[in-house]
Amino acid sequence: MPSVLITGATSGFGKAAAQRFAQAGWSLILTGRRKERLDALEKELAAKVPVLTLALDVRDSDAVARELGNLPDAFLPLTCLINNAGLALAPEPAQKVALEDWHTMIDTNVTGLVNVTHAALPLLLEHGAGASILNLGSVAGQWPYPGGHVYGATKAFVQQFGYNLRCDLLGTGVRVTDLAPGMAETEFTLVRTKGNQAASDALYSGTTPLQAEDIAEQLFYLATLPAHININRLEIMPVRQAWSPFAVDRDA
């Protein structure tokens, strides 16, 4: 039975991915900080497939190494790692952002992602051909926008880290993909605005954003491609989202 480790399975893409992979009979290792949500997801899915929940913060390298170093044999070798846990904070301009918010994004999206990858690599290498690392990047990793500052930079890291991993994993059969979504309706904006539901609703209203299930479907597609195929980067936007012209500062 194939197995998938999903970070950030308590909400959004991660939760939808857990449901999608369960539907196809994969064993699930689900992580996130909110234990009550993990418990609810386990209750929902454990009748279909084996589910292991690990309440942990990806920023805690010791906890990540300890938990992933002690996975039950039934979940090994690991077929797929979905590095999904992440967040954006501080949509305001860089010059107005609290330094702590920048640190939280770097600690989670960069340090947390490498903590999990480092601990999971031996488990994926044991699987070899057909194993995958699917990293949640973002359009923000490639395209700059106002208020993107450190968030976009962390996602550029995710892209380049994935490409570099591919070089080192050549010959092992383990694949690496940077899955880079555009606007998607999850709890992402609620987190970014520190709980401003009205701002979150306003961002997604009057348009057709991607849904968590759209991304889950792409994750499942990537994880089940024939073993000789590696998609390096997959960028997905809603049809109703595109780029803007360059901004130019002019004399008044």
Ligand SMILES: NC(=O)c1ccc[n+]([C@@H]2O[C@H](COP(=O)([O-])OP(=O)(O)OC[C@H]3O[C@@H](n4cnc5c(N)ncnc54)[C@H](OP(=O)(O)O)[C@@H]3O)[C@@H](O)[C@H]2O)c1
């Ligand atoms: N929605 C979008 O428009 C969009 C677009 C491009 C890329 N992305 C990326 O997609 C990924 C998932 O985002 P989403 O839209 O699904 O947002 P979401 O609904 O807010 O889910 C984020 C998940 O990450 C987990 N998480 C955050 N910090 C964590 C930490 N320190 N340790 C462990 N888990 C942590 C959260 O779980 P707990 O709070 O329970 O820990 C939650 O399960 C993120 O990497 C995000 O940057 C999102």
